[in-house]
Amino acid sequence: VKDLRKKGNDGHHDVALLDEALGKIKGAATAINDVIKVRENQQELLELESKWNGYEFSKAGRTIIKHGPLVKRCRRADKPFYFVLFSDVLVYGRKETLGTVDRYVHHREIQLEHSKVLSISDESEKPVEEQSDDARAFQVLSDQKAFVVMASNVADKDAWVDAVDKAVGRQRVRRGTVDQATPFAAVWTPDREQKSCTICEKDFTVLRRRHHCRSCGRLACKDCTSKRVLLKHIDSKSAVRCCDMCYDDLQDKEDDDDD
Numbered sequence: 001v002k003d004l005r006k007k008g009n010d011g012h013h014d015v016a017l018l019d020e021a022l023g024k025i026k027g028a029a030t031a032i033n034d035v036i037k038v039r040e041n042q043q044e045l046l047e048l049e050s051k052w053n054g055y056e057f058s059k060a061g062r063t064i065i066k067h068g069p070l071v072k073r074c075r076r077a078d079k080p081f082y083f084v085l086f087s088d089v090l091v092y093g094r095k096e097t098l099g100t101v102d103r104y105v106h107h108r109e110i111q112l113e114h115s116k117v118l119s120i121s122d123e124s125e126k127p128v129e130e131q132s133d134d135a136r137a138f139q140v141l142s143d144q145k146a147f148v149v150m151a152s153n154v155a156d157k158d159a160w161v162d163a164v165d166k167a168v169g170r171q172r173v174r175r176g177t178v179d180q181a182t183p184f185a186a187v188w189t190p191d192r193e194q195k196s197c198t199i200c201e202k203d204f205t206v207l208r209r210r211h212h213c214r215s216c217g218r219l220a221c222k223d224c225t226s227k228r229v230l231l232k233h234i235d236s237k238s239a240v241r242c243c244d245m246c247y248d249d250l251q252d253k254e255d256d257d258d259d
């Protein structure tokens with residue numbers, strides 16, 4: 001077509017026909033690429049599923065959106081996990097390599113309907129070398145569990161936050177979820193980030209151990225977390241550990257409700 005045009009044959013009937021044919025070929029190529037992409041994605045999924053222990057991947061109406069490694073901030077250390085985002089849930093497991101064989105041990109499933117993701121800090125304007133660890137971290141909040149994960153870089157974090165955010169939105173529409181009726185669980189402060197009790201400020205020791213308030217996620221000693229409250233979004237049946245500050249707040253709230 002280019003050659004014909006160069007020769008000044010723009011108006012030639014063949015040029016138009018060739019253009020049309022080229023357009024069709026391009027369209028067909030895109031369609032074929034899409035089919036290949038879907039098939040590759042399915043193959044990837046099947047391969048991952050065959051190595052994943054303790055969780056059923058396939059479920060009616062479920063599609064896979066994104067998967068990859070993220071580092072989860074845990075109580076004592078940062079731990080690598082492998083995350084899989086489906087259209088209805090986010091699941092993660094631990095990757096184990098035995099010799100040359102990878103396998104995944106299922107850890108947890110989070111219902112997207114009751115979840116939310118939040119970037120911790122937006123440092124996309126800063127040059128890469130000035131960005132903090134938080135720049136590639138985000139919070140996963142759900143009714144039962146909340147935690148912080150880190151992607152390998154800011155672009156990967158943005159891709160995850162965007163993918164989860166959109167999936168949550170779509171799932172809530174599908175399920176007809178109106179409002180976030182239940183509160184989110186609190187993100188637990190990692191043990192190593194704090195040397196003393198939030199409330200009485202006494203240092204933690206082998207004897208004065210760290211405890212997490214289930215309501216606010218902060219660390220406090222045993223004496224300051226002796227109360228138990230029923231937090232229905234975390235555990236509908238048994239009362240859970242709560243710090244004195246939260247306990248007072250919750251009592252105040254109940255008093256207000258009574259008014």
Ligand code: ZN
Pocket residue numbers: 197198199200201202220221222223224
């Ligand atoms: Zn204390």
Ligand code: ZN
Pocket residue numbers: 213214215216217218242243244245246247
């Ligand atoms: Zn608390």
